[in-house]
Amino acid sequence: MNAVLQYTVQGLAAGSFYALAALGLAVIFGVLGVVNFAHGAFYMLGAVAAAVLLDTVGMSLWLALIVVPLLMLVFGMLVERLLVRWLLPLDPLYNLLLTFGLTLLLVDLVKRRYGVSGLPYERPSALDGRVQLAGVGLPVYQLFVIGVALLVCLGVWLLMTRTRVGMIVRAATERPELAGALGINVGRWVTPVFGFGVALAGLAGVLAAPFRAITAEMGSDFIIILFAVVVIGGLGSIVGAVVGGFLVGLVEAFGQAYAPTFAQVLIFVLMAVVVLARPAGLFGREEATA
Amino acid sequence: MNKRRTVATASMVMAGVLVTAGCGAGGPSAGGGDFTDDKVVLALLNDASGVYKDVSGPNSKIAIQMAIDDYQEKYGDEAVVDDIEVTSADHQNEPDIANTKAQELYDREGADVILDVPTSSAALAVATQAKNKKKLYMNVGAATTELTGAQCNKYTFHYAYDTWMLANGTGTVVTEDGGKNWQLIYPDYAFGQDMVKSFTGAIEAGGGKVAGTIATPFPNDNFATYITKAGAAKPQVIGTMHAGGDLINLVKQYNESGLKDQGIDLAVGLMFISDIHSLGVEAFEGTIFTDAWYWNLDEKSREWADRFMEETGDRPTYAHAGNYSAALQYLEAVQAAGTDDADKVVEELEGKKVEDMFLRNGEIRAEDHRVIHDVYLARVKGPADVKEDWDYEEIIKTIPAEEAFRPASESGCSM
Incomplete structure (x- = not known):
């Protein structure tokens, strides 16, 4: 029982990174129709930025949780303005290739500048230690990660459902042509939404910094799992991204505990099963066949 | 709306491309001159x-x-x-x-x-x-x-x-110092399997036992559950055979797990000074490993x-x-x-x-x-003992050349 509680917390903590990043991926796909392959690289940049800011100006994790996503927001908007925008009218495959190329570029630039061994990171001491729950010591930091992820996901959900901006974004996600026909300027929201999605990946990176090895390659495996997450949740579905993220985290943790050899395979088995049963994913909208 | 489906399919294909991208072939290299005996x-x-x-x-x-x-x-x-x-x-x-x-x-x-x-x-x-x-x-x-x-x-x-030398150094010495009961966590490929074999031999020769081994995917960034599982068996030492980025992930998550406070030590199979430099001495403090040479x-x-x-x-x-x-x-x-x-x-x-x-x-x-030579058992210093950059290791034992490597008689080599 104690072990199950521990595995659950570990699974949810890992799932937090997936949920946050997948949320960004879903929002971007929803509004722009772009499958952002550079999302893993943006996650990596978030972690690297946190480590570099700590090292150079002594910025603590608390501040980095706000500053780094803001930096990534600006960076994401620049990427959209300067690169992604030009390819939007073309086949979606062009942006797939663009973001894939961007990943290779960013990873190599970080390698060149910061080497391959990774960067050190120390979290604030307030997040050290463990809390006792039902006789099990649970790491404070993992609980903190879960808490932040849930809060952000809740915030994004409220933003999407309770505000006018959210309404427009949702309308643009669900029926872009219709939203445009009704006089909503969808184009105006494209740049900030892309930036917002990138900021979420950056936030996941900052949260991962104290817990994972900060290397140029840290996003390479992450993005693969992330695509499994959005396929399971349903491409473009916001709720699906969050549920899929936590679900995959849990599958990973329990897989590691009870079937270590198959831990990673299990995620893709889950993906295959979901796609077979519901091709649009758990929360994806079934499309009328053309 | 077929666009959406195309993109979904394409993204899955690209994910596959990513998985195999690491295995790409090398480009052509510049041709050199002819071989000259000069x-x-x-x-x-x-x-x-x-x-x-x-x-x-x-x-x-x-x-x-x-x-x-x-x-x-x-x-x-x-x-x-x-x-x-x-x-x-x-x-x-x-x-x-x-x-x-x-x-x-x-x-x-x-x-x-x-x-x-x-x-x-x-x-x-x-x-x-x-x-x-x-x-x-x-x-x-x-x-x-x-x-x-x-x-x-x-x-x-x-x-x-080589793996024999690493296992002989770390495995034998830690066991003889009282770490009798081991759990080994290793990456599931040739190197990891080889290391487990060598470590098991060395630990048993030192009078200890390997109570369990856990294979992990390679590469991997999430070890939390593997570590919890190894800790649940209440060993005295958890031995990790990971290297590079995986090792850093594992050490960060071991420090997070609280096993250190329960007296469950971490022994590292293969470590380079560049790993310590990257993660900082705090994270590795007290870790014992075998070193072929140390700059200082x-x-x-x-x-x-x-x-x-x-x-x-x-x-x-x-x-x-x-x-x-x-x-x-x-x-x-x-x-x-x-x-x-x-x-x-x-x-x-x-x-x-x-x-x-x-x-x-x-x-x-x-x-x-086999080129044999003296090798060293090192302990990572605490932050207080570090006097300059890269001053990370304390050499606690020199293992003489004849004992440090697998005897030639056991090598199975015939030329």
Whole structure:
């Protein structure tokens, strides 16, 4: 029982990174129709930025949780303005290739500048230690990660459902042509939404910094799992991204505990099963066949 | 709305591309000149951009150049060859690329010796090429004992370290110090499996037992549950056989798990000083590991490390020092033989007792071509004890050359 509680917390903590990043991926796909392959690289940049800011100006994790996503927001908007925008009218495959190329570029630039061994990171001491729950010591930091992820996901959900901006974004996600026909300027929201999605990946990176090895390659495996997450949740579905993220985290943790050899395979088995049963994913909208 | 489906399919295909992207073939390399007997070419073949770049990588080329400089300074006009070149290639840790590059280096670039070659599978591929081409190969960066075991050959020499030496150092000493009950966590590929075998042997020989082993995917970034599982068995020591980024992930998550406070220690199978430098001494404090060489060992090694630092800005790992020594000993053998003819150079090397900046009580064993030397058991210092950058290790024991490596009689090598 104690072990199950521990595995659950570990699974949810890992799932937090997936949920946050997948949320960004879903929002971007929803509004722009772009499958952002550079999302893993943006996650990596978030972690690297946190480590570099700590090292150079002594910025603590608390501040980095706000500053780094803001930096990534600006960076994401620049990427959209300067690169992604030009390819939007073309086949979606062009942006797939663009973001894939961007990943290779960013990873190599970080390698060149910061080497391959990774960067050190120390979290604030307030997040050290463990809390006792039902006789099990649970790491404070993992609980903190879960808490932040849930809060952000809740915030994004409220933003999407309770505000006018959210309404427009949702309308643009669900029926872009219709939203445009009704006089909503969808184009105006494209740049900030892309930036917002990138900021979420950056936030996941900052949260991962104290817990994972900060290397140029840290996003390479992450993005693969992330695509499994959005396929399971349903491409473009916001709720699906969050549920899929936590679900995959849990599958990973329990897989590691009870079937270590198959831990990673299990995620893709889950993906295959979901796609077979519901091709649009758990929360994806079934499309009328053309 | 078929667009959406196209994109979904395409993204899955691309995910597949990403998975296999790491296995891509190497591009064509610049063609070298024809082989001339007027010069000696030393070729460095290692990981110039991936996970092992900081362990050895391009800085080993500088180390080899230092060996050439030292050789030329020592012999001056007496040197049997004036024109000595060093060339390098990136094998991306892939055996097939290593295989192709080794052929290119030997045939087209006229390499007389290939040095380094980390990653066991790649190292063994190059050994086969060395055997076929009858050219020298001095491995520094790989860990497999196969190089001097079943797959040994006349032209292959193995420097610095191997899995037997690591297990013998860390496994035996930690067990004898009271860590009798072990859990081993290892990456599920050749190196990890090899390490588990070697460690189990060493731990049992020391009077301990391995109560359980846990295989993990490779590479992997989430070890939290594996660690919890290993800790649940209440061992005295958890041994990890991971390296590079995986090791850093594992250590971060071990520190997070609180097992340290419960008195469950972490022993690391393979670690380089570049790992400590990357993660910081706080994270590794107290960790015991086996080291083939340490830059601050004594005056001789420190003097060399200072030179290296002037050139590169970093302190050397033992792989850098090992490449220097291998290049130097090769040139010494060429000097003695008066030719770069491989068979004659091998004759000079075999059985030679060597003493240099890297090798203490060194001997190039004739039976299996294992280069034996003193190795060290090191403990990572606490932050309070660090007096300068890279001052991370306290040497707690010197393991004499004869005891440090697998005895030649057990190697299973026949040339």
